[in-house]
Amino acid sequence: MLIDDAHRYIALRRALGFKLEKAARHLDAFTRHAVANGDSHIRNATALAWTAAVSSTPGGRYQRLQEIADFARFLHAEDAAHEIPQHRRHYRPCVRPAPYIYTSDELARMLHAAANLRRQKPSPLRQHVHAMLIGLLAATGLRVSEALNLRLGDLLPDGMLHIRQTKFNKSRLVPMHPSVSAELDAYLRVRATVAGVDDHVFLTVGGRPMGLGAVHAAFHVVLKKAGIAPDRPRRPRIHDLRHTFATRALARCAMRREDVARDFVALSTYLGHGHIRYTYWYLEATPDLMGDIAAAAEMLAAEVIV
Structure with a gap:
């Protein structure tokens, strides 16, 4: 059955180190649609119709069709009756937005603005959290998600960070400059006075792990307070x-x-x-x-x- 085949395929790929979180959801939805449509094998026409129905953008349709094509190749090796969608004919080049490169002066203004954010009860950590987060990202090049996922146990001796199982299912060690380590130690001393049992390095109100939504909201405030590119149509990002x-x-x-x-x-x-x-x-x-x-x-x- 196609639904079971999709689960088997995802389990095998994950055993090889792939996460496939979106692909798992997409393939589960597609195979359920295909079975409801009366298909016992993957059909090109079904795949094209489904991707067109569930995604409104060329990029989204291409991604889903590529996932189905990879799955179809896996099944085709066992049963040639499975059709492999010709997904490449639907390819649309991905245009990545040009990044905003902050100047040293802008970074200094951002850190000052973050350190002067309005305090929120019941947590006095807001200023310290966002100033430390911005400083850490600027000094190490970490992804935002990597910084937010840091646990106290990931802070190793000699200014080393252990970044665990991230975007490409990799772990790595990231050294910090001594000045960054000193700032992080100072932040941790403040954190220790208010934190609860959660061991995430960056916490929000109530001692909960910091989420991306809170980070982006505070970052927009920081940009405005620091006067960073106020007339730019597309605002600079924390990334x-x-x-x-x-x-x-x-x-x-x-x-x-x-x-x-x-x-x-x-x-x-x-x-x-x-x-x-x-x-x-x-x-x-x-x-x-x-x-x-x-x-x-x-x-x-x-x-x-x-």
Whole structure:
């Protein structure tokens, strides 16, 4: 039965390390629809009709159709009666928005604004939480979700963070600058005076784990108080702190031919990227940086010719 086959497929992929949270929901919904439609095998027509009905965007339809195609290949190896949807003909390139790269002055203003947020009863932690969170993201390039998932046990000796099972099902160690470790220690001392039994590093009112909604709401207030890009049609995001970290790290990369690849691999590992192409994207997203590295590459090429 297709529904059981979908559960079996997801269980096998998860045993190989994939999370597939959205894919599991999508395939469960699709196979239930297909069975209700009278299908005993995956049919291209059913897949196309279902994806068109459940998603209003080309990107959403392509994603669901790709998930069905991967599932269909798995079943096709066992039974050639399963049809594999030709999902690639529906491909639409994903246009990633250009990141906002914060200046050093803007980061300082944001930290000051966060440290002066209005206190909320019954928790006096609001100012400390958001100032520490923004500072940590800017100084380490962590994803917001990674920072919010930090537990006290993940704070290792010698200023090391243990980032567990994140976006690409990877864990990694992230070193912090001594100044960041000192600020984190000061934050933890304040946290210890008001926190309850929850061991998340970042807590909200009532000692509960901080959620993304609360973070984004406070961040918008911080941007406004700090006067960051007030006339920009698209507001800067908290995720742009990660882009800023990566861009500044790349700008400091050595330009010697034998060092460039090493530096890229090191940064890719530090950021927890699943593939180094995601690290290279920061060059595309920052034309000035791309120009600097292109100029350095031309110099290297000239040295070889000479």
